[in-house]
Amino acid sequence: xxxxxxxxxxxxxxxxxxxxxxxxxxxxxxxxxxxxxxxxxxxxxxxxxxxxxxxxxxxxxxxxxxxxxxxxxxxxxxxxxxxxxxxxxxxxxxxxxxxxxxxxxxxxxxxxxxxxxxxxxxxxxxxxxxxxxxxxxxxxxxxxxxxxxxxxxxxxxxxxxxxxxxxxxxxxxxxxxxxxxxxxxxxxxxxxxxxxxxxxxxxxxxxxxxxxxxxxxxxxxxxxxxxxxxxxxxx
Ligand SMILES: *Cc1c(COP(=O)(O)O)cnc(C)c1O
Numbered sequence: 001x002x003x004x005x006x007x008x009x010x011x012x013x014x015x016x017x018x019x020x021x022x023x024x025x026x027x028x029x030x031x032x033x034x035x036x037x038x039x040x041x042x043x044x045x046x047x048x049x050x051x052x053x054x055x056x057x058x059x060x061x062x063x064x065x066x067x068x069x070x071x072x073x074x075x076x077x078x079x080x081x082x083x084x085x086x087x088x089x090x091x092x093x094x095x096x097x098x099x100x101x102x103x104x105x106x107x108x109x110x111x112x113x114x115x116x117x118x119x120x121x122x123x124x125x126x127x128x129x130x131x132x133x134x135x136x137x138x139x140x141x142x143x144x145x146x147x148x149x150x151x152x153x154x155x156x157x158x159x160x161x162x163x164x165x166x167x168x169x170x171x172x173x174x175x176x177x178x179x180x181x182x183x184x185x186x187x188x189x190x191x192x193x194x195x196x197x198x199x200x201x202x203x204x205x206x207x208x209x210x211x212x213x214x215x216x217x218x219x220x221x222x223x224x225x226x227x228x229x230x231x232x233x234x235x
Contacts, residue, residue, distance in 0.1 A: 007222045008033070011205075013217070018209035029209060032076050034201075037226045040065045040186035046222065047073065055217050059085045059092070067093050080218055086111050090119055097160045097198050097217070098124040098197030100134045102144045120155045122198045122215075123148065125182065127175045128164035135161065138182060143235050145190050158196025158214070159183050163204075172204040176211035181217040 002010075011031065019026045034055040035043045043054060043065060052072070056062035057079025066075055077093040080100070086108050090094060099105050099121045112119055126135030136144070148156065159182065163175030176199050183194050200208025200216035208216055220226060 002224075004042055004223060005049050006227075008046055008049050011161070011218055014206055015209065018206040022038075022210045024209070029212060030215045032078070032215055033222050034078065034217050035065070035223060036061065036219065038223045040068050042223055043069060045099060055097075055219070056093075058169050063088065063092055072132070076215075076217075081108075083107055087115070090115055090117055095120040095122070095157070097122045097215075098134060099154075100124045100126075100136060102147055105148055105151055105154060109153045112153040118153055120157050122157055122160035122196060124160045124162075125179060127161040127179050127182075130164055133162060141182075142186070145186055149190060149192060149221055156174075156192075156194065158194040158198065159186075160198035160215075162201075164213075169204040169207050172200075173207050176200070176208050176213070178206075180212045180215060205224045211220045 015029060015031055016026055019029060022115060032051050032053045032055040033046050033051050036057045044187060047069065053074045054063070055076040055078040057077070062075070075093045076095045076097055077089050077184040078097045080098055080114070081089060081096060081104060083104065090112055096108070099108060108119070108121070123141065124135040125141060126133050126137055129137065140146050159179055161175065161179045163172045166172055179199055180197060181199060196214045197212050198215040198217065199213045202218050202221040205218055
């Protein structure tokens, strides 16, 4: 099995190549190394190679790692957000990727006010309309966008999705296009800037970059295969 530094080097090359194909600057793209299920030592290896953005999906697992590592790192909460975890998430993470209802957003706004923080968030969209997945339905998001934008503590970066599992990476492309087009139409309709598109994982991040991703969330291609599933989460 390859090492974390080798894997990271390879993924960075793939990111660069995808940016070149799309005529984009790599500066507009954040590679989030998804370290869920992997130990602090693996994260340190990536940090030694200059990696600064990391993603975790369970609070209890992440907090000890965050506390053991340099304070200069950027932590992204990419998992489903339970209401009773909001405070801990806001205390430990800079960016939340999966705000998936107006109710959760309002509550997060309230807690952020108490804590005196202005968190960056992504709104998760259930882009393939799958019953098994979280996220706003497209129409619900349109209807609730005005209310979401009134939550003054939340810095809405943009949209996030996890497309339906396909047989090949290419199958993700139409879903990434759909998320980008939804973002564009919300920007027009609500006169708001929503620069961020959090989309693309190990299997399809190159395609996500070609379709405009600003954050790709890459786990197994950097850290190796996960030995166990995270409850209620992907792989
Ligand atoms: C685990 C996870 C990832 C990373 O998945 P890989 O296939 O290992 O790259 C990305 N996004 C979310 C939301 C995840 O839960």
